[in-house]
Amino acid sequence: MIPSAAFLALAALLFVLGIIAFFVKKDLLTQFMAVEVMLNAGNLAFLALAKGFGRADGQMLVLFVITVAAAEAVIGLAIIVLVFRQRKTIRTDDLKDLKG
Amino acid sequence: MSTIIAGLPLVTIVTFLPLAGALALAFVRSDSPRTVRAVALTVSGLTFLASLALLAGFNGSSSLPQFVERASWLGRGLDYHVGLDGISLFLVLLAAFLTPLALLSSWRAIEDRVKEFSIFMLVLETGMIGVFVSQNLFLFYVFWEAMLVPMYFLIGIWGGRRRIYATMKFVLFTMFGSLLMLVGIFVIYAAYHRATGSFSLTIGDLAAAPLPPGLQTWLFLAFALAFAIKVPLFPLHTWLPDAHVEAPTAGSVLLAAVLLKMGAYGFLRLGIPLFPQAAARFAPALSILAVIGIIYGGLMALAQKDMKSLVAYSSVSHMGLIMLAVFSLNFEAVEGALYQMLNHGLSTGALFLCVGILYERTHTRLIADYGGVAARMPVFSGLFLMAMLSSAGLPGLNGFVGEILCFFGIFTANKVLAALAVSTAILSAAYLLWLYRRVMNGPLKDPDDDRLRDLDRRELAVLVPVIVLTVFMGLFPGTILRKMDASVARTIEALRTRPAVAATMNPAGLATSEAARVTGSER
């Protein structure tokens, strides 16, 4: 059997990769994908811990997270499409309206 | 001790009637200024009449709050708790008396957005009266802050050239102090709970439960800062000239006559009863600041070129005398200070009204632009002279009674400070008479100028009641003083009995029983 620690390590790795990707990438879409990766990394972590402690709570949470991620993806992607229609760009460096 | 006349919650009515009027005004059409003004005047007039009912029903021999109304509001000690005692009664009357006069004086001065103006004035009135009647610390704070909003708009919209600067300065300055007061309120709340196990922010309860001296010091300073800014005490006074000068006449009148008194009132209602040892400890330092204020304010008034700022600095000087009397912490001084608060409200209110009358005609406040006005406006010159003499403390008028009592009390406490304080007699005569001479006497600045008409009936209706009151209060002060005696005595009492109690107690143990015993008898 693969020890749950390995899954946790993988989850951590995925999370960090997601973070790095978020900061390295310059366009909204790929940054969004990075966020999805981070979410899934979290899911993996939950599952690993659920298996490790033998509890079902973790798996329940994963279902929640997947659902929420899906809903968030819908809205987020819709926003990205709208932004693109308005600004003709999805480079985050160009979207600086919140600048104080 | 509840005295409700004919089953009516009189104090609540007096407090919230103006607010109700303001709400009603929201439904009046804004294109009919006459209706707006009439409604506003009626509402404030009714408020005044209601406050007279309070005066009539007031029992001067009792020192406890009367007309008490209490209702649970937010729970856990944040109650709606109002009442009047000898200290607040006359301040409420002052506010109720001057608001309709201020509105009447603006009849022609404010031409645009009359509806909003009247609404703000009425909301201001509710705020002012609310501060004076609150018996709950939280409620007090609510009203204290609530006053700032209408004042901000009144100065900022209908004010003079530098109105934005003036109103921002005023609001930020005052709020800064209030913020520390809020922190202080939280601390008291917690301390009281820790000491007695129950929640209360009733001023009476808090006064009966003494705090350890170390805590008292910080709390007193927090509260004192808020009040000192409001008074204003030197050197925190610089918001006053700007606010007064830039505000419209009605705003200046209420600002000088009522709002400034709240600082002094705060010391009397909260500063001394809640933190007696701290008050006694800081009294000397505050007295020195007050004396500096008296002399500094007077000297600055001499240097002014604008009529309104001259009167504004004279307010600094007069409030300095009042504060010096308050910090003398004896009966005659405190009663004199209280009386002088009323006097100053009337005389400075009258002075601002007079300046407003002149300004309405010529649209200049610079003294240099005036001369020989008395020749064209004899009735006005007479009333203006009376207002000035009242402010200068001429015997026979109200100013003298307050001043002599203050001097007497201050002298009892500290002879040197009294000697310095007496200089106000010279300074006030100097700057006021100088103003009068430059504006009223001498040859007419411009003989062809026909803008200087004498007072019309409306303006007479505004000024004459104030002047008549100054004479009445100068000749028959007893009618007012007798009603104040008990409450003033009680305030001073706290200073004498408290030190012995607080010194021997430890916060948790003795305080509980002491507080419970005392509060039990007061409820």
Added chain:
Amino acid sequence: MSDLFWLIPLVPGASAFILLVFGRRLPRAWVSWQAAGAVFLSLLLSAAAFIGLAGPGAEPQGLTKTLFAWIVSGSFRTAVAFHFDQLAAVMALVVTGVGFLIHVYSVGYMAEDGRYSRYFAFLNLFTFFMLVLVLAPDIVLMFVGWEGVGLCSYLLIGFWFDRPAAAKAGMKAFVVNRIGDAAFILGMLLLLASVGGGSFRTINDAAASGALAPGLATLAAILLFAGATGKSAQIPLYVWLPDAMEGPTPVSALIHAATMVTAGVYMVCRLSWLYAASPAASAAVAWVGAVTAVYAATMALVQNDIKRVLAYSTISQIGYMFIGCGVGAYAAGLFHLVTHAFFKSLLFLAAGSVIHALGGEQDMRRMGGLRKHLPVTYPVFLVGALAISGVPFLSGFFSKDAILTSAFAGGHYVLYGLGLAGAVMTAFYMFRLLFLTFFGPARSPEGAGRHVHESPRVMTVPLVILAAFSALAGFLGLPALFGERVYLFGRFVGWAFAPPSGHVSLSVEAVLMLTATASALLGIGLAFRMYRRSTEIPQRLARRFPALYRLLAGKYYVDEAYDAVVVRPLLRGSGWVYERFDLKVIDRTLDGTAAAARSAGRGLNVLQSGLVRDYALAFLLAAILFLGFLLI
């Protein structure tokens, strides 16, 4: 009838109120009758009360009536009450008597003025306050009258308020008086605190019985006297009185000769036991009086304005009254107050008559030879001049002699010498005035060409009455030389005072009287020599001692000195402090905090880059910190 004495102040007060509110709507005749009538009624009441006191079966301590408790707060209690004793009787009679005559005179003098009712309203108001001052049994109530007469003085000096000089003079009077009043308040507070009450009886009893510590008594007495130097125009607060001549002449007569300026003397007399208990204070009073007497007389020597001479003369004569009080001869000081009221108001009113006749001319250099044209004014003026100079058997002789004799008797030889020097100068400048005005060639353009007429009877009759009193009032106070029983005045008022010190034998007194007479004649003789024919000698003297002349004519430049040392620095200083400190320092601090807040905001603004990336970085860092915190 005599127990209606409490109406004495109230009648003019009521009249004043009516005239103030309704005056302009009333016809002139009504105003005249009401105003003068009110004072006359007070005079009758005063006379009745006086008779009540002087007659048999009178209460030795006088009558008191309390009207109502006025200010009561804690241990501070003042009631509105009036007290009529011998001292009050004398003052009330003087105030109402001379006041009445001046009211009558004013009817003529102010006949052409447009603000007629206002004038009489103020005059009545003044009478009211002066009577309150005089009849007050309590120092606080006296202070009410004290300030009240100051107010009326301000209103009346500046009566012609469209004249800048008048308005300025009125203000100067009020402010300078207030400086004195500030000292008075402190003295009053000191007494209230130490003695426990404000009534004169309490204060005097405490002082007499020694209950009042000597240091305290001295301090209070000096503070009160400092107030008196303002009100009674002594050094150093006399500077308002000469300028006060801007007001109408009857005002100068009433307020600045007979009544208000004597309030300080009255106060010292009223508190005689206090002053008696403090030798230091009494010495201060006497010395200030003496120095002022001589000092003011020197200035009167060279003034050219007829009213200014009289003003300085008043300052000088009041100095005499204070000499009397200072050496313990309060009755003498008071007596001089009474006689001075008569002849000084006479002189002022007569001067008013002259000015009136010349159509407003006040400069003596443009007068002359008026004796023929003013057949009533001249003789009465002569009587007044003789009286003030201390020519025997006129009132001034007896009163001045009483003071100087007392000074001598008490061993105060320097004071006596100063008084004598002042007497010579008094006679001199008075007759200088007389000769310049009434004798010699007519130097005025109007006097030559225009018809100079005597004043109407409404003005001359009071003059004659005053002249009669000036001449004869002396016999009320005949000194012991002529027999003890004749010293009526002293015996009447003596009850109210602490006993005087010092006595002289009859022969010494006779010598002193002769000396006084001689000094008067010397002064008159010198004036005669220098001014009767021509003004050659004085002009030569002025050329010989130009600096001295300039010093005197320039009034020792005291006004300029005050202006430079006190007024200007104060005004400029406050302006400077206002600009430098209030605006720059305090406001800068505030604006500085605002600016600091703004730049802090701007600084922190850097974080608001608008880039999602940066915000995410912040999230991350915070999350790391938080986790670290939790784990460590």
